[in-house]
Amino acid sequence: MNIKLSFLSALATGSILFACSPAGSKTASSNDETPQPIQLFNGNDINDWTPKIRLHEVGENYANTFRVEDGLLKVRYDGYDEFNKQYGHLAYNTPYSYYLLRVEYRFVDEQVKGGEGWAWRNSGAMLHGQDPSTMLKEQDFPISVEGQFLGGNGKDERTTSNLCTPGTNVIIDGTLFTPHCTSSTSKTYHGDEWVTADFLVLGDSLIQHILEGEVVLEYNKPQIGGGNVEHYDPAKKMDGKLLDQGFIYLQSESHPIDFRKVELYDLAPYKDNGTKLDEIIQKLL
Template identity: 85%
Template sequence: MNIKLNLLSVLATGAILVACSSAESKTAASDDGTPQPIQLFNGSDINDWTPKIRLHEVGENYANTFRVEDGLLKVRYDSYDEFNKQYGHLAYNTPYSYYLLRIEYRFVDQQVKGGEGWAFRNSGAMLHGQDPSTMLKDQDFPISIEGQLLGGNGSDERTTSNLCTPGTNVMILDSLYTPHCLSSTSKTYHGDEWVTADFLVLGDSLIQHILEGEVVLEYNKPQIGGGNVENYDPAQKPEGKLLNQGFIYLQSESHPIDFTKVELYDLSPYKNNQTKLNDIVQKLL
């Protein structure tokens, strides 16, 4: 799928009308006007992130699940006796609305005891997520849009950059999509190879999952609704509310994973200039 033509068709509808991120833009620009990335993972620590692991309070990094070693942000379970559905999420402390998120990841080692079969080589980037401070102790997933990251098992096809929807729905081709997950059109990435996944997020008007320069999934009007999230505060789930900004999370679902890059290009300065926005996206991709 051609990213430029696809993006232009959306821009032409005039749908990009949402508010920019509540945070001030920290994105510097190069001489040609291309924004420079904000390094959400600085390579040294996770001081700018907040962990939330099921059965534990907000801010408790149970069993050192999320850690930085050798310049990598790692998810590990070496201090777990058993996983026990202790789904974990690590939230970056600044919410965003219009951006390109770039993540470089690899699955490693073996799944921890007690992890579900579906969680083999399974993680995710949660987009437009609820504030981690509003998650309850027993809540399993943040209300969010998940860019699901999957690794292959060495033989079968298994796409990555899929969509899952804990407490949310999306619109696809003008129809409300309510099933929990939707597979992308990506190839399968086996073994421990590094994979770079891009997520183009334009408020509530367009989200694209991109691998190797190709759009493998797209949708719009992400909104609160449906199920697939448990033990949440009902006040955080107003049905039908469009999601035009939120927090970005990295996920812990029982299989070790490394992240070497988590960076974000803030596109909010260009949201009211359709031509400039399209030009910037083409340069970044």
Template identity: 95%
Template sequence: MNIKLSFLSALATGAILFACSSAGSKTTLPNDETLQPIQLFNGEDINDWTPKIRLHEVGENYANTFRVEDGLLKVRYDGYDDFNKQYGHLAYNTPYSYYLLRVEYRFVDEQVQGGEGWAWRNSGAMLHGQDPNTMLKEQDFPISIEGQFLGGNGKDERTTSNLCTPGTNVVIDGTLFTPHCTSSTSKTYHGDEWVTADFLVLGDSLIQHILEGEVVLEYNKPQIGGGNVEHYDPAQKTDGKLLDQGFIYLQSESHPIDFRKVELYDLAPYKDNKAKLDEIIQKLL
């Protein structure tokens, strides 16, 4: 899908019109209220977040993997001798259901020793994720929907804001989609440039991945199911259960990455008022 400035998109069984423009820190709503973004990353610390790194207990920030320096939330591996599949995830402590998430990221430096080839310049934002406190010590990924971030090598095409599904499935064009990953229609972002990725998440009805005002991927009915997650608690994996809310995670997959903005517009108060919700989304995008 390649739609600029305005686009028509399916929302549950209806349709809504979105007008896309640059969003500021304050949005004027139809009744002159203002909707302020929640700064999930406050620029100072990660006290509102919980790390979960494979082979380590919930809450242990092994080797200071997730850190705040120079006003940036950084993922670093200077304390690792070898990555050893120690996939890390940093969960914001409040779950959300209806929201617009905005993440600004850039890949930097070199991949740590032991990182797998597919994980070069690879990270992501996990949506509708399980509670980090329910993840087992050796679990590799949270059961969640992943908005995958990928960086380019300077010459080849490599899309970003893709979809991966650890322990989940989605519906695309009316059909249950069971492969682990699918690519978006985005352009490639090379080098260390900053990229702004938006995710419009409306419970279990609609999720859109948006870059530069363009919807690059869209799907419905996120749900638990399938594989691609290991060493989880079976009680947390009820296949077929729709995911209408959950925790947001940032990933550590062996390549250093910086985040300078992680903010969220909470749309839950408007979910039962479709007309107002549509107008707010138009303003935000």
């Protein structure tokens, strides 16, 4: 398995090949240093997270949408009469720049009344997101790059770890990509099975979506721009600005979902050492 990192940086270093070892094997290295995962979800509470739900103020966890039960971070709607486009996002309180994010999720139960058809078994991890404290009450999505989670219906194909871009654009194959969403090359995950989604984020140079050790989507130069976000503060939408860091969010889009792991490997200490960064990523993947 090969993971190609297409660095489009000021150094114009071109492509660097990250060759990942088969599952279960170890890669020899002159230095056995490996970063330890930071557990963004501690299994007990969401005290290190900030909710922002449309039509509600920053910090208000309306109807206990985001909760911890049975050691799981759950998104639930038993306190809603109707969804009413109350898109919710839960932001981890520390921003990051270079990292590997690992999320384990599963869709469960039935969609809440009033949820849009496209939002059935739909959630996501928002990357390089704006500070939640800068989101306005009626804002629907944080300006961010979304790793979209989708679940299957048991028969039809429906990829996951797709890309959506609320208030952002990216570069794909050297060209500015402005549509709102694009599909990955993943298989379909049906039912209530657990899915592990990895996101390799290297500042403003490269983001890769990875499932089962395979890159299913990659793009470069995430930047502010485009539409698909409403009721935001115009001062926070500086079109053309590259996104080299930001907040990580989990979504609430009207279908119940569980998260049992949200962990991050901070790669910032290795960003100026390509060889060491290569070694670390080989180990982590």
